Amino acid sequence: MDDMEDTTIFSTLKSFKSLISGPDHSLLETEPAYGRSDLQKLYTKRVELEEAAERVRSHTSLLQLTQEKQQMELSHKRARIELEKEAHSSSRDLQREIDRNRELLLKIRRLEEREEKANQALNEQMENNKALKRNLEELHKKANVKDSKLTEADQMISELKDETRRLNQKIQIQESKFSTQNLEIQALQEQLDVQRKKYQDVSQRYQNLQSSHSISTESELKMKELERRLALQEQDSVIVKNMKSEMVRLPELEREIKRLREENCFLRETKENNSLLKEETEGLRKKLERVERVMEEKLKAELEKEKLEQELQAWENIGQAAGLNIRKPEDLSREVIQIQQRELNLKQQNYTLNSRWTESLLNFTSWKTGVLELKLVLLYVGQERDGMRAILESYDSELATSEYSPQLMFRVKEAEDMLQKVQAHNTEMETQLSKAQEEAGSFKLQVQMMTAELEALKEQHVSNAEKNTLATAEEVSSLRQKIEELEAERQRLEEQNNILEMRLERHNLQGDYDPVKTKVIHLQMNPTSIAKQQHAEEVEQLRLECQLLRDRIRKIEAGGGVTKDDTTLIIPPSQEILDLRKQMESAELKNQRLKEVFQKKIQEFRTACYVLTGYQIDITVENQYRLTSVYAEHMEDSLLFKSTGPVGSGSMQLLETDFSRTLTGLVDLHLFHQKSIPVFLSAVTIELFSRQTVT
């Protein structure tokens, strides 16, 4: 466009130039011609104006073109922007598409994997299927085996049934045998009766035999007895004979008897004496034994007594030897106590002596050291003195007569005094040392004596301790008491222990446990908790049901009748109830239909009767029929008939009405004479009809 604009601009310029040059030429040409100058001026002005206008036009067109160019540029930019936007959007779309592509690829991969898995699963399933088929085959085989077994079992059953039949037959045979045997038994019983009778006869005979036998034995016995008696009597006779001979000797015998009796008495007495003497001897023997024993004991006691006397003597001697006044054991114990006390004292003394000895030793050593020190000091002092003396001598040697000599002499004197003092001190120390040594020596002696005494006392104590019964007896008794107390405590503790053990056992039986060592656990889902839950739920359900029922009852009592609102229980109706309901509904429907049909038929029939017979028959009251004629003049004109007699017999009687009074003639004629109601009715109809048609 710019090129075009440029070309237009150039073209316009060229034209302008050409125009300018044209008129210039024209101007140049026409310079001399002043005549045409005004028109030429006008014309040149016009041309100039037109050129200006053209310039302006071209300028405006240039401006327009530039504007258009700018617009075009803007639109170009906009188009570019839009294109860029489109490019962006397209790139985004591309990205999205790429992403979607990726996703789809992923999905495809996943689906492929799933497919593979599905294939694998399918394969597995196929394998499972095959395995199952194999199992099925095996099971079929097993079933077959079992069938075969079943058939075998059936065979066995049949065999067993045959066996049972055979056994039944056997049983029957046995029963027949049994019956035959029963008959045999009866025959045998008859035989037995016969035999019994025979036996009775025989037994009677036997009894007779026995009685006769007994009689014979009795007679034999009698015979024997008589023979015996006879023998006795013979003996008696013999005896009598002997007696007679002996009777002769009787007095002698009596004398002898007396003598013997006396002897007997004598012997009895002697026997009593003997027995007494024997007892005496026994007693004496025992006494003798006792006495001998006593003698022995006495000897032993005497020996012991001698021994004890000796010991006592020894004790007394000990007492005498020890210089103590001992007569009784109490004295001995007292002495022992005294000795012990003395021992204690001596020990204390010993201890004190030892301490003092140690102190003295220490002192001695200290003194020794002091002495040594003093000796040293002495030596030093001596040396000092010598030194001083040497100095003094030197001074003396140096100075013949000086003013210092009295002072020196004074000093010397002082030194000598010092020396003397030191010497005195030294001797004192030496004496003290010797005293200390002597004291130490005396202490040593004392200690030795004390130890000797102590040993002697110890020996005595040991020998006395055995005979010191009092102290030990006291100890023994105290120990025994302690033992008894401990025994009692032990028994008490044992009883307590038993009681506690029983209690523990009881608690263990009841199920107690030590919470430190044991814990009790159970499953959370245990039957008791489940039962409790169910129980609670049941109770809740029953309560709700109760509540609903109560509400329903209240509503029913208040409203009356079965209400069909939300208080009705949704009791699932049983099948019977549904059937019955259906039956009821069908029956009701039937009823309804029957009623309708009946109604219709009745209506038909009534209309037919009315039309055909001319009377409308209504049942006003039980057994009363009101007939209204079709030709009745007034609506109320009606005849009343009453049914008399049993129902269904058909006997009717006319009742008096207003209308019937107007028809008395007809009534008399047809009812009383002819006794025919249909004739009467037809007569009435004719009458009314005639009345109507006439009027």
Added chain:
Amino acid sequence: MSKTLKGITLKGSAELVAEFFSFGINSILYQRGIYPAETFTRVTQYDMSLQLTTDAKLKNYLTNVISQLKEWLFDCTVQKLVVVITCLETNEVLERWQFDLECDKTFFLPDQCKYESIQEEIRSVIRQITATVTFLPLLETACAFDLLIYTDKDLEVPEQWEESGPQLIDQSEEVRLRSFTTTIHKVNSMVAYKRTNST
């Protein structure tokens, strides 16, 4: 089922005891009427006929407990097994069947350990359980049972097991029954029941 074992191992003893508990608990449930008699079926065990339940839930529960108990018997960490019978209405404990366990960890194979003698002992215990019906008071109300196990305090228990109280009977009478031993485990049985006011 007559095995003649030369000796008995800890595992075998644990299995024996667990089996005894399984049949013993079933007998108790049948005798005391916790579950209706028609839900039980007759089986032969220990040369005598015993009742075993056919209720699936109950069977499941019993197998859970008994299998866990077998493990603990093997570890010798269980001290007592208690069957607690509670009345549903009043939540009172009416009966408590307690089986004390003593475990001899220092077991050694004895010379003559016969399975038959152990069986004889178990038979007498179960017969005694059956005989207790004569003096135990009637359970007139609906009852439920629970199994409690007394173990060492520091034993780690699986999640389904929770701690509970000992569920003791208030005013109880206790009767000691026979015991049996497999030389590794000794089981003492006893029953405690609530004293009835009429007695």
